[in-house]
Amino acid sequence: LRAESVATSVYHNIYKVVEKIPLGYVATYGQIAGLTGIRNPRQVGYALHALPADRNIPWHRVINHAGKISLSDAEGAATLQRILLESEGVQFDASGKINLNTYRWKPYPDAESG
């Protein structure tokens, strides 16, 4: 296999996990990395960055461990992410942070559907 194919396969796994984040909840990059068996959470960021627009993946439900949007707002991407989350009922505090104790997705090992 070429390195490209491997990376594509890893990305596919990442997308599979992100797809499971329920509406109204969020997950951190590290959380997704853990669920995918990846060591480097940055890879999750790369995967989402490379995400095709026609894939219907809830990429906006992935935030960093500080509870903040970790995307540059060039092209308004960060603003879009916040709008999408707010439209799903996720609330931000005055400093732009999400309370992870409230909104973090907590999947159970034996409950695939959530």
Next chain:
DNA sequence: TCCATGACCGACT
């Protein structure tokens, strides 16, 4: 191949 960068994280201060 070498080097810098990045949608990160955890520990420590």
Next chain:
DNA sequence: AAGTCGGCCATGG
């Protein structure tokens, strides 16, 4: 609670 630091490793020039 907020800032700093070292570690992580795929990607692109």
